[in-house]
Amino acid sequence: MADNYTARRGARTPWQVTRSVWYAMFLREAISRTMADRMGWFWMVFEPVAFVGIMVAIRSFIRGDQLVTNAPFIPWMITGLMGFFLVREGMMRGMGAINANKALFAYRQVQPLDPVLVRNFLEGTLRSFVFLLFIVGGLMLGLEMYPDNAIRVLAAWFSLWSLGLGLGLVVSVSATLVPEIGRVVGMLSIPLLILSGVIFPLNSMPHWLLEYLMLNPIPHGLETLRLGFFEKYKVIHGTSMLYFWLFTLSLITLGLLMHLRFVDRLKAS
Numbered sequence: 001m002a003d004n005y006t007a008r009r010g011a012r013t014p015w016q017v018t019r020s021v022w023y024a025m026f027l028r029e030a031i032s033r034t035m036a037d038r039m040g041w042f043w044m045v046f047e048p049v050a051f052v053g054i055m056v057a058i059r060s061f062i063r064g065d066q067l068v069t070n071a072p073f074i075p076w077m078i079t080g081l082m083g084f085f086l087v088r089e090g091m092m093r094g095m096g097a098i099n100a101n102k103a104l105f106a107y108r109q110v111q112p113l114d115p116v117l118v119r120n121f122l123e124g125t126l127r128s129f130v131f132l133l134f135i136v137g138g139l140m141l142g143l144e145m146y147p148d149n150a151i152r153v154l155a156a157w158f159s160l161w162s163l164g165l166g167l168g169l170v171v172s173v174s175a176t177l178v179p180e181i182g183r184v185v186g187m188l189s190i191p192l193l194i195l196s197g198v199i200f201p202l203n204s205m206p207h208w209l210l211e212y213l214m215l216n217p218i219p220h221g222l223e224t225l226r227l228g229f230f231e232k233y234k235v236i237h238g239t240s241m242l243y244f245w246l247f248t249l250s251l252i253t254l255g256l257l258m259h260l261r262f263v264d265r266l267k268a269s
Contacts, residue, residue, distance in 0.1 A: 069234040090164020112266040152228035169255020220244040
């Protein structure tokens with residue numbers, strides 16, 4: 001009887017095992033991300049601050065604020081940068097997650113999918129905290145950083161977080177199996193920053209070009225995020241969260257299928 005009771009107490013469900021794996025990996029990644037490098041927190045905050053400072057300096061020459069309808073330029077750009085960094089880091093951190101955790105695959109409970117999910121969750125949490133710092137700091141400096149529609153802001157932020165997850169899932173498999181893909185993805189970061197309407201509004205683009213630029217889902221999420229902060233903001237023509245979520249869910253589904261299909265090759269790579 002005692003042996004049977006011990007066996008029952010010692011048995012764990014697959015969900016309990018997975019949850020324990022995620023928790024352990026989350027602590028490992030959090031310590032590595034925030035404490036292994038003494039400058040980790042500094043760069044997370046300094047990078048968007050540096051971008052904003054550079055663009056404010058450029059604005060003094062070209063008066064970029066006149067191109068934004070019903071939204072102050074600096075808060076408009078901060079929201080765009082933070083939303084873009086959320087997507088970018090979800091993709092880039094996911095891309096290196098499998099190779100960075102190869103040693104853990106010796107344990108059968110750990111799958112290549114696990115570090116990608118954990119890294120995305122950690123990165124989203126850190127970026128959300130940094131965004132809150134920017135909102136509080138902007139309000140203290142007198143910037144219009146208080147959201148007019150907090151629910152829309154939260155929904156758009158979660159949507160961008162999910163897009164980063166989808167990209168991370170797909171790229172993690174692709175870049176692990178074909179390393180050259182990782183180099184190409186890294187090179188696309190800066191062009192994507194410009195083509196997503198982060199720094200300058202895409203409304204100034206010709207209509208024929210805008211139709212192609214809006215195939216990129218990132219502007220749809222960023223425009224919705226900005227609309228949540230500035231109620232009277234005029235979003236880019238063609239902005240659609242339905243398109244955004246169809247694209248995002250397709251990416252997540254594709255990424256999960258790729259992990260399922262190539263799980264053995266990912267462990268052996």
